[in-house]
Amino acid sequence: MNATAARSLWLAAGKRTPFAKAEGALAQHNAIALSVPVLRVMFAAGAVRPDVLIWGTVIPNLEYSNLAREVLIDAGGDRTIPAFSTVLACSTSMVGVIEAAGLLANGTMQLALVGGVEAMSHVQLGLSARLSQHVRRIAQARGARARLRALAAVRARDVHLYIPRVANRATGRSMGEHCEEMARAWHITRTAQDAIAFASHQRALAAQQRGFFDDLIVPVDGVAHDTLPRAETTAARLAALAPAFDRHSGQGTLTAGNSSPLTDGAAAIWVAAEEGLARVPAGTAKVRLVDWELAAIDLFAEGLLMAPSYAIARLLARQRLRLPDIALWEIHEAFAAQVLANIAALEDRTFVTERIGITHELGSFPRERINPNGGSIALGHPFAATGARILSQAAKELAAMASGSYAIVSICADGGQGSVMLLQTP
DSSP, X not given: OBGGGTSOEEXXXXXXXXXXXTTSTTTTOOHHHHHHHHHHHHXXXXXXXXXXXXXXXXXXXXXXXXXXXXXXXXXXXXXTSOEEEXXXXXXXXXXXXXXXXXXXXXXXXXXXXXXXXXXXXXXXXXXXXXXXXXXXXXXXXXXXXXXXXXXXXXXXXXXXXXXXXXXXXXXXXXHHHXXXXXXXXXXXXXXXXXXXXXXXXXXXXXXXXXXXXXXXXXXXXXXXXXXXXXXXXXXHHHHHSOBSSOOSSSOOOOBSTTBOOBEEEEEEEEEEEGGGGGGSOTTOOEXXXXXXXXXXXXXXXXXXXXXXXXXXXXXXXXXXXXXGGOSEEEEOOSBHHHHHHHHHHHHOHHIIIIIIOOOSOOOOOOXXXXXXXXXXXXXXXXXXXXXXXXXXXXXXXXXXXXXXXXXXXXXXXXXXXXXXXXXXXX
């Protein structure tokens, strides 16, 4: 989809909470409570009214069916604003931006507020389907004798809880286990992965020190900075960590150090048509939304997190651009190995031509332009908030570059999917 083909669309940097490790500084807040401080600042005490709110979360909660509407109400937003929830694993808030772009494209709306949240310290456990049926029958039974009969029907094999885990349902394997396969298939070394992780921390710390994140973060409970970047991280310490997902084969290369951590946090971004930009707070960094691409691969036939390479290649070919033409690359660091595997695929002419079906010459990948202010390994990865975090970060960085400069933001997602956006300075 070429956004400019129908109507000029823009992204303007939003706000987010600090990101904190699960069970850490933000652990007392659930998904709604984490979202509210962000939305209150975005609404600017009622001075800014978007035409629609799109909000998402990946981890389900039975207490509500439409998180977006609940956070709008609790944040004190105008209750006449339509609000709906969305989800696509780690691409959730980027997909929300694409949905917003579709709503704005026909001219009936001018400004959307999009974002997401993950409260990984508040994962709700569930009953098995059989146990849920038994509990309902017990609750519905009339009289003590009927309740006893319903209780007697419960079998030991039915009594267990559903505990959400970071794993793919269809394959039964975790993201890390899948990514180990990708690392082996693309010959991604442990040293190369640790180098990505070390750079992520170093760049995030440098960005913190020069105040890059200050106008992007809303303090929560006195926490004003991301708590995950580690000044004590060194190449030697990363090299000393044991494999986290393949502990027995002797070939495991993914560790806690070169993988993104479980994280609490919320993030938002503005999506605007030309007319809507006037309602965005003055001084907000803004860039053109040029194009986007969604891709999916057969997760049983190739690496689970390889879809971004397909999306990037197709988007570049459609825009007649090459890899070196992109001044800024913001790539979600689910795992360092995933970043490197997708780069390797994009530089593999045979793969691009035969597997992706693109004959357009892509060139060499400019690795020095990746995540200049740190990525998800250092900053954290609250699943549904990551897209809005990366897009706001990219908008701010890109807006300071020369007119006409391009950025690509890429996110891999569970289920063998990926989303990519092309941005440009005005």
